[in-house]
Amino acid sequence: MSDNKPLDDKVILVTGAGGGIGRAIAIEAAKAGAAVVINDIGASLDGRRESSAAAQDVVAEIEKIGGRAVANGDDVSDPDGASTMVRQATDTYGRLDAVVNNAGILRDGFFHKMSYQDFDAVVKVHLYGTFNVSRAAADVMREQGTGSLIHMTSTxxxxxxxxxxxxxxAKLGITALSKSMALDLQRWNIRSNCIAPFAWSRMTSSIKVDSPEQEARVNRMKEMRPEKIAPLAMFLASNEGADTTGQVFAVRNNEIFLMSQPRPLRSAHRGEGWDFDSVAQHAIPALKPDYMPLTVSGDVFSWDPV
Known part of the structure; x- marks a missing residue:
């Protein structure tokens, strides 16, 4: 029996890896043989810097189990910071095989109360951060002729x-960005996929509990550990994941879902073209049975995790 591990000789950069899902993926990747760059700026949930110790703590955990890791404190929302963390990977380990774009912040609020600053800050970290790190990594991966970009989206x-x-x-934008990367980079054997994770972490701890139903939902989420996300991420980073690209997955405890992507549901055709009355009287009544309801994630994933 071979002693080879699934990520032997791989180098993986995980952003936002000081805690939660990023930390779990980084530690499991190291156990699977990868050398890991642990990126974390030590920020609070809303993105304000607090401490730079988180990344170094994860490095210490990995070294304690015999793994290889280095800490990085650059900001994913800064293109220069993204370039620096990619360069640290190649300077330290000679290559970069996979990126897990996991870094994120939250500044929740109802739309009619949301400030420009809170909208901008979240989009900068999630969407621009995913672009910045992936763009820097793409140059390295194109030279190598291989690579895997893994992005955390959300339901x-x-x-x-x-x-x-x-x-x-930001999270839906990431899925479109991932698909574009998968299409543009396939000629260099670089793949790009998304994972929508269900797990109790710092990001989900901000969920407001203002009803018994919400409390029950949060209690269910507390049972979903970040470590449950790691196996799929490691597969996508491995050689065995080489033919999986352009996909959107979700992981919910012991369930793995392949998520749909927008495609036409129903059509209405009128040979002479449309005017207001025919749209109102013909097109909309024909299309209306397939309208998407105003559901939220909890309505769609309404059963208890298994």
Whole structure:
């Protein structure tokens, strides 16, 4: 029996890896043989810097189990910071095989109360951060002729949630960005995929509990550990994941979902073209049975996690 591990000789950069899902993926990747760059700026949930110790703490955990890791404190929302963390990976380990774009912040609020600053800050970290790190990594991966880009999206963007316009917009934007990267980079054997994770972490700890139903939902989420996300991320980073690209997955405890992507549902055709009356009397009544309801993530994933 071979002693080879699935990520032997791989180098992986995980952003926002000082805690939660990023930390779990980084530690499991190290156990699977990868050398890991642990990026974290030590920020509070809303993105304000607090401490730079988080990344170094994860490095110490990995070294304690015999793994290889280095800490990085650059900001994903800064293109120069993204370039620096990619360069640190190649300077330290000679290559970069996978990126996990996990860094994120939250500034929740109802749309009619949301400030420009809170919208901008969240989009900068999630969407621009994903672009910045992936763009810097793409140059290295093109030279290598291989690589894997893995991005954390959310059902807040894929389905919808209350009071998260900034976060939802950024997360759905990431899925479109990922698809474009998958299309543009396939000639260099670089793949790009998204994961929508369900797990109790610092990001989900901000969920407002103002009803028994919300309390029950939060209690269910507390049972979903960040470590449950790691196996899929490691597969996507491995050689075995080489033919998986352009996909959107969700992980919910012991369930893995392949999520749909927008495609036509129903059509209405009128040979002579449309005017206001025919749209109102013909097109809309024909299309209306397939309207998407105003559901939130909890409505769609309504059963208890298994």
């Amino acid at each position: 807040s963007g894929l389905i919808g949630n209350l009071a998260q316009a900034n976060y939802s917009a």
